[in-house]
Amino acid sequence: MIPPKPLARPDKVSLWRYLRLFRRDLLSAQPARLYRAWMAEFRTPFFRSYMCNDPALVDLVLKQRPEDFPKSDRVREGLRPLLGNSVFVTNGATWERQRRIIDPAFEGGRLRDTFGAMWAAGQAAVARLAPFADGRAQEIELQTSHVAADVIFRTLFSLPIEDQVAGEVFAEFRSHQQAQPILNLAALVPLPRWLPRFHRRTTRRTAARIRQLITRLTADRARALAQGTAPDDLASKIMSTPDPLTGACFDTEEMVDQVAIFFLAGHETSASALAWALYLLATHPEWQDRLAAEAQAELGTEPDFAALGRLRVARAVFREAMRLYPPVPMMVREARCPVTMRARAVPKGAQIVLSPWHLHRHERLWDNPDGFDPARFETENGKACLRSAYIPFSAGQRVCPGAGFAMVEGPLLLAMILRAYRFEPVADKVPVPVAHLTVRARDGIWLKLFAR
Numbered sequence: 001m002i003p004p005k006p007l008a009r010p011d012k013v014s015l016w017r018y019l020r021l022f023r024r025d026l027l028s029a030q031p032a033r034l035y036r037a038w039m040a041e042f043r044t045p046f047f048r049s050y051m052c053n054d055p056a057l058v059d060l061v062l063k064q065r066p067e068d069f070p071k072s073d074r075v076r077e078g079l080r081p082l083l084g085n086s087v088f089v090t091n092g093a094t095w096e097r098q099r100r101i102i103d104p105a106f107e108g109g110r111l112r113d114t115f116g117a118m119w120a121a122g123q124a125a126v127a128r129l130a131p132f133a134d135g136r137a138q139e140i141e142l143q144t145s146h147v148a149a150d151v152i153f154r155t156l157f158s159l160p161i162e163d164q165v166a167g168e169v170f171a172e173f174r175s176h177q178q179a180q181p182i183l184n185l186a187a188l189v190p191l192p193r194w195l196p197r198f199h200r201r202t203t204r205r206t207a208a209r210i211r212q213l214i215t216r217l218t219a220d221r222a223r224a225l226a227q228g229t230a231p232d233d234l235a236s237k238i239m240s241t242p243d244p245l246t247g248a249c250f251d252t253e254e255m256v257d258q259v260a261i262f263f264l265a266g267h268e269t270s271a272s273a274l275a276w277a278l279y280l281l282a283t284h285p286e287w288q289d290r291l292a293a294e295a296q297a298e299l300g301t302e303p304d305f306a307a308l309g310r311l312r313v314a315r316a317v318f319r320e321a322m323r324l325y326p327p328v329p330m331m332v333r334e335a336r337c338p339v340t341m342r343a344r345a346v347p348k349g350a351q352i353v354l355s356p357w358h359l360h361r362h363e364r365l366w367d368n369p370d371g372f373d374p375a376r377f378e379t380e381n382g383k384a385c386l387r388s389a390y391i392p393f394s395a396g397q398r399v400c401p402g403a404g405f406a407m408v409e410g411p412l413l414l415a416m417i418l419r420a421y422r423f424e425p426v427a428d429k430v431p432v433p434v435a436h437l438t439v440r441a442r443d444g445i446w447l448k449l450f451a452r
C-alpha cells in the first residue's frame with residue numbers, strides 16, 4: 001500500500017492560481033515534475049524562486065556557503081509577532097551568539113539528563129490513551145500534540161502539561177496556528193515590498209498572550225536561579241550559560257524569544273512525525289508487530305537511557321516516517337550574491353527553496369520513493385540517500401539544534417505507546433497531507449486503538 005501523497009497541480013498555471021493554491025496548501029501547489037527535477041525555476045513578475053533538488057546544490061547552500069544563503073527577512077516578518085528575534089529567524093552575528101548559548105543545552109550529555117522527563121511524558125501519554133482503547137475512531141494528532149507539548153514543558157521547565165500556565169500556552173498555540181495560514185504565503189512567496197504585510201488581529205492577540213505567559217515562566221525561573229532553587233532542566237541550563245565570547249547571558253526578552261521557538265519548533269514537528277508514524281504503522285501491521293515486540297523486549301519499567309540504543313526498529317520507523325512526511329516540508333534562503341547553479345545564472349536576491357518533501361521522494365535518488373520501508377536504511381541505496389538526500393532536520397550550521405533530542409523522543413514515545421496499544425486505520429478516513437506550518441493531515445489522522 002502506497003502511503004497518501006498530495007495530488008500535484010498541472011505543470012502550467014497562472015500566477016494568481018498558483019498563489020491561491022499556495023495559500024490553501026503548499027504541497028499540492030507544486031507540479032509533479034519536481035519529484036524528478038534537479039532544479040526548477042519559478043519566474044513571476046515579482047520574484048524568482050529556484051528549487052534545488054540536487055544533493056550537490058543542497059550541500060552548497062546549507063553546508064559549503066551558508067553565509068551566502070541567509071534566511072530571508074520575509075521569513076522573519078511572517079513570524080515576528082510570536083518569535084521576535086529568536087534563533088530561528090536571526091542571521092549573522094546575533095544568530096551566532098544565540099547558538100553559542102543554546103547548543104550546549106542540547107549536546108549528547110544533556111540528552112541523558114532530559115531522558116527521565118521524556119519517559120514521564122511517555123507514561124502520561126499511555127495513561128491518557130487508556131479510555132480510548134476500545135476500538136473507537138480517534139483523531140490521533142490531538143494526542144501526539146499533547147504528548148509533544150508535555151515533553152517540551154517537562155524538559156524545558158520541569159512542568160507537566162497539566163500545569164496551568166503550561167496548559168494555557170498549549171491552548172493558545174493551538175488558536176495561534178489556526179489563525180495564521182497566511183504565514184505560508186508571507187514566508188515563502190516573496191511578495192513585492194509595496195504590498196502591506198499584515199498580521200491578522202487574532203494572530204497578534206494570540207502571539208501577545210503566548211509571550212505574556214512565557215514571560216511569566218521565564219521571570220519566575222530567573223528568580224529561582226538567583227535564589228539557587230531552580231531545577232536542573234533545559235531552561236536553567238540555557239539561562240545560566242554565558243556566551244563564551246562575551247560572557248553575557250540572554251536577557252528576559254531574548255529568552256522569551258527562544259522559549260517561543262523551542263515550543264513551536266519542538267512540539268509541532270515532533271507531533272506531526274509521531275502522528276504520521278502511527279498512521280504508517282497502522283497501515284503496515286507487520287512493522288507494527290515488529291516494533292511492539294522490540295518495545296516489549298527492550299523497555300523495562302524504569303527509564304533506562306541505554307535501552308534507547310536497542311530500539312532499532314522504532315528508530316528506523318521514525319526515520320522513514322520523517323522521510324515520507326518531513327515535518328518541515330520546505331525551507332527558504334535568499335541568494336546574497338549572484339551565483340551559478342547547474343549552469344544557470346541565479347541573480348542576487350533570488351529565493352532558494354530547499355524542499356525536504358521533494359528531496360525525500362526524489363524519483364532519481366530513492367528506490368521505491370513513495371513506499372514505506374523502514375528496512376531501506378540497511379540497503380546501499382538507503383544508506384547513500386541518508387547521507388545525501390535526507391534532511392528532515394536541515395543540515396550544516398543551521399541544522400536543527402533539537403535533532404538529537406527529537407531522535408530520542410520520537411523512537412522512545414513510539415516504543416512506549418506501541419508496547420501498550422495496537423492501532424488500526426479507519427476505512428473511510430485516509431489522511432490527506434497538507435503543509436501549513438508543518439506537514440499535517442487536512443482532516444486529522446484517524447485511527448482505532450486497542451489495548452494489547
Ligand code: HEM
Pocket residue numbers: 087088089099261262263265266267269270273326327328331332391392393394397398399400401402403405406
Ligand atoms: C521531529 C522533530 C523536529 C524536526 C523535524 C525539526 C526540523 C527542523 C528544521 C528543518 C529546521 C531548520 C529550519 C530552517 O532552516 O528553515 C529546524 C530548526 C530549528 N529547530 Fe527543529 N525540528 C524538530 C524538533 C526540534 C526540537 C525538539 C527543538 C527544541 C526543543 C527544535 C528547535 C529548533 C530551533 C531552535 C531551530 C532554529 C535553528 C537555527 O535556525 O539556527 N527543533 N528544525
